[in-house]
Amino acid sequence: MERKPVIQLTDIYKRFYIGTPNELQVLNGINLTVEEGEFVAVVGQSGSGKSTLMNIIGALDRPTEGQYHLDGVDMIAARDGELSKIRNRKIGFVFQTYNLISKTNALKNVEMPMLYAGVSGRKRVERAKELLTMVEMDERMHHLPEELSGGQKQRVAIARAMANDPAIILADEPTGALDSATGRKVMDLFHKLHKEQGKTIVLITHSPELAEETDRLITIKDGNITGERSGRGGQ
Amino acid sequence: MILYENIRLALFSLKANKMRALLTMLGIIIGISSVIAIMTVGNSMTTSVSESMESMGANNITVGLQQKEDEEESTEEGLQFGGPGRMKTAQDDDGFTYEMLENYCDTYGDYIMAISASESVGSGQIVDGSLYANVNVTGASLGYFIANSIDLAAGQFFQEREFDDGVMVALISDLAADNLFDGDDEAAVGSQIQVNVDDKYYNFTVIGVYEYDQSASGFSSTSTKDTTTSMYIPLKAAKELTHTDNYLQFTVVTASGVDSEEFAETTEDFFATYYRNNRDFEPSAFSMSSMVEEMTSMLGTITMAISVIAGIALLVGGIGVMNIMLVSITERTREIGTRKALGAPNSSIRTQFIVESIVICLIGGIIGIILGVALGAALANMLGTAASPSVSSIILSLTFSMAIGVFFGYYPANKAAKMDPIEALRYE
Ligand SMILES: Nc1ncnc2c1ncn2[C@@H]1O[C@H](COP(=O)(O)OP(=O)(O)O)[C@@H](O)[C@H]1O
Numbered sequence: 007m008e009r010k011p012v013i014q015l016t017d018i019y020k021r022f023y024i025g026t027p028n029e030l031q032v033l034n035g036i037n038l039t040v041e042e043g044e045f046v047a048v049v050g051q052s053g054s055g056k057s058t059l060m061n062i063i064g065a066l067d068r069p070t071e072g073q074y075h076l077d078g079v080d081m082i083a084a085r086d087g088e089l090s091k092i093r094n095r096k097i098g099f100v101f102q103t104y105n106l107i108s109k110t111n112a113l114k115n116v117e118m119p120m121l122y123a124g125v126s127g128r129k130r131v132e133r134a135k136e137l138l139t140m141v142e143m144d145e146r147m148h149h150l151p152e153e154l155s156g157g158q159k160q161r162v163a164i165a166r167a168m169a170n171d172p173a174i175i176l177a178d179e180p181t182g183a184l185d186s187a188t189g190r191k192v193m194d195l196f197h198k199l200h201k202e203q204g205k206t207i208v209l210i211t212h213s214p215e216l217a218e219e220t221d222r223l224i225t226i227k228d229g230n231i232t233g234e235r236s237g238r239g240g241q
Numbered sequence: 242m243i244l245y246e247n248i249r250l251a252l253f254s255l256k257a258n259k260m261r262a263l264l265t266m267l268g269i270i271i272g273i274s275s276v277i278a279i280m281t282v283g284n285s286m287t288t289s290v291s292e293s294m295e296s297m298g299a300n301n302i303t304v305g306l307q308q309k310e311d312e313e314e315s316t317e318e319g320l321q322f323g324g325p326g327r328m329k330t331a332q333d334d335d336g337f338t339y340e341m342l343e344n345y346c347d348t349y350g351d352y353i354m355a356i357s358a359s360e361s362v363g364s365g366q367i368v369d370g371s372l373y374a375n376v377n378v379t380g381a382s383l384g385y386f387i388a389n390s391i392d393l394a395a396g397q398f399f400q401e402r403e404f405d406d407g408v409m410v411a412l413i414s415d416l417a418a419d420n421l422f423d424g425d426d427e428a429a430v431g432s433q434i435q436v437n438v439d440d441k442y443y444n445f446t447v448i449g450v451y452e453y454d455q456s457a458s459g460f461s462s463t464s465t466k467d468t469t470t471s472m473y474i475p476l477k478a479a480k481e482l483t484h485t486d487n488y489l490q491f492t493v494v495t496a497s498g499v500d501s502e503e504f505a506e507t508t509e510d511f512f513a514t515y516y517r518n519n520r521d522f523e524p525s526a527f528s529m530s531s532m533v534e535e536m537t538s539m540l541g542t543i544t545m546a547i548s549v550i551a552g553i554a555l556l557v558g559g560i561g562v563m564n565i566m567l568v569s570i571t572e573r574t575r576e577i578g579t580r581k582a583l584g585a586p587n588s589s590i591r592t593q594f595i596v597e598s599i600v601i602c603l604i605g606g607i608i609g610i611i612l613g614v615a616l617g618a619a620l621a622n623m624l625g626t627a628a629s630p631s632v633s634s635i636i637l638s639l640t641f642s643m644a645i646g647v648f649f650g651y652y653p654a655n656k657a658a659k660m661d662p663i664e665a666l667r668y669e
Pocket residue numbers: 022024030032050051052053054055056057058059
């Protein structure tokens with residue numbers, strides 16, 4: 007079956023200028039295509055450039071050189087205002103440190119992306135409750151982040167990432183701060199989103215076991231893709 | 242919808258840092274409350290002045306004597322605080338004579354409605370067996386009753402003849418009539434009374450009873466029975482009792498349509514001709530309306546001074562708000578990064594922090610207004626006037642607080658809006 011490419015990266019370079027003449031080349035011409043409905047794991051040593059790549063895919067950062075198309079949109083030509091709209095509608099972020107907004111309960115956190123999308127109050131609450139039920143956090147929806155455990159916070163964060171039904175979910179070491187049991191539960195959620203809703207997911211992880219469960223494993227070393235093979239999920 | 246969310250968020254973040262928020266608001270609270278307080282006091286004073294002006298008559302001109310300016314010591318301060326050797330008290334000889342007044346009336350008859358002069362004889366008691374009434378015996382000209390808007394309850398005012406001849410007739414207050422005639426004002430008219438002043442007894446015939454205006458004399462702690470009221474006798478008669486001939490002060494009630502300020506000058510010039518040879522004194526005449534103007538302008542100066550101080554407090558308060566917003570934005574850098582990652586446009590971030598700054602300023606402003614109204618009421622009470630907070634100054638204060646919020650909140654909010662999402666997310 008021929009599938010539509012969602013992420014298309016061509017010859018992506020990223021350099022940081024830490025005070026001229028020192029320049030740090032973090033990405034050395036990355037070429038990567040992720041198709042709709044794929045579950046991809048990115049692995050590699052710390053400092054190899056995984057997060058930098060993820061930020062470029064997530065439209066949080068721009069490459070120094072190269073071409074990038076997301077869902078057919080030329081992301082290099084897009085202006086900042088358009089990028090924030092794309093982040094809002096097409097991308098769902100899940101961070102290692104959860105990044106829930108403090109002093110704001112789980113429900114309001116999940117509502118937030120919809121607030122910026124201009125969804126009306128009643129629809130927002132309805133959808134947020136639905137999503138919290140999906141991640142089994144509906145009973146805790148009025149709790150503040152500080153009242154939740156790490157695993158619970160990450161589940162709320164996943165619900166939040168799903169708020170505007172994005173084209174891709176980007177998760178940067180989502181289980182990095184969790185013990186293996188809670189990490190397992192979070193990972194199961196990603197599988198559920200992938201299988202039941204057909205979401206395209208890019209996951210950075212340090213855990214070889216979790217990476218093995220995905221469709222495709224991409225290994226990055228010193229800013230280059232050095233290996234690519236199918237995982238168990240892809241067979 | 243977003244605005245409501247922003248206000249909710251702002252209140253949340255204020256609640257999380259109550260003490261800090263309060264300290265931040267302090268400048269604004271002080272600034273706004275002092276403006277409101279002075280406006281309230283100013284407002285009440287203007288109201289009470291114009292009220293008393295109404296009761297005293299805006300068209301009245303008060304004519305009196307003032308010490309001629311000393312050649313060496315010509316400052317006003319010298320006059321008021323100069324040693325006792327320099328201060329002179331006007332004696333009866335220095336006063337305006339009856340002839341001067343007659344000439345004045347003849348010259349400016351068309352401008353004058355009445356002339357009010359009085360002479361205090363002393364305080365005493367009307368006694369009738371066990372009944373009594375405390376009185377101040379005051380000689381009054383015919384114009385006195387017009388100038389002071391005194392109304393009759395029974396009987397009549399002095400007649401020209403009684404006035405000129407100094408007949409021993411009297412007007413007593415309805416309060417005194419209550420004590421002496423059991424409240425029967427009609428019975429009082431025509432009766433003989435005996436008044437004891439400084440251990441001397443005088444006999445008068447009551448020709449009228451006037452309505453005593455309690456509010457004009459302020460509050461009295463004594464019972465109504467013991468309240469001292471004025472008993473008016475013809476000015477001529479009073480002059481005979483006090484053995485004086487002249488008048489140190491009198492009031493001119495101008496005819497309607499006369500510019501009282503201009504006529505005050507004319508009056509002063511008229512009497513000045515009589516005083517060229519007086520070594521110590523010269524006449525002075527001023528209208529009530531010019532006094533009111535003077536008072537208003539003085540109040541205006543005080544208001545200006547306090548407004549400047551309040552303005553400085555507000556400026557300092559605004560800078561405080563800006564500072565705390567910068568702190569808050571730094572503390573919430575990761576939150577800003579997260580919001581941007583979730584797709585918040587720069588304008589939303591900017592609005593969020595400007596709203597927060599406005600909310601701080603507005604709450605500060607509201608606290609300031611409440612404190613200011615309370616302080617103004619307390620001050621007005623001390624000055625003996627009723628407090629009337631000015632609505633326009635309250636509305637102005639609210640608008641101004643919001644303006645401070647926008648002005649001092651814009652820079653921090655814009656800084657937040659322009660943060661790089663990655664840097665904000667990586668912020669430790
Ligand atoms: N904003 C930046 N400025 C300078 N250097 C950076 C910046 N972001 C990342 N780097 C550097 O780029 C390299 C790759 O970082 P990162 O993509 O976070 O690695 P990974 O996520 O694989 O651990 C590291 O050496 C890091 O120090």
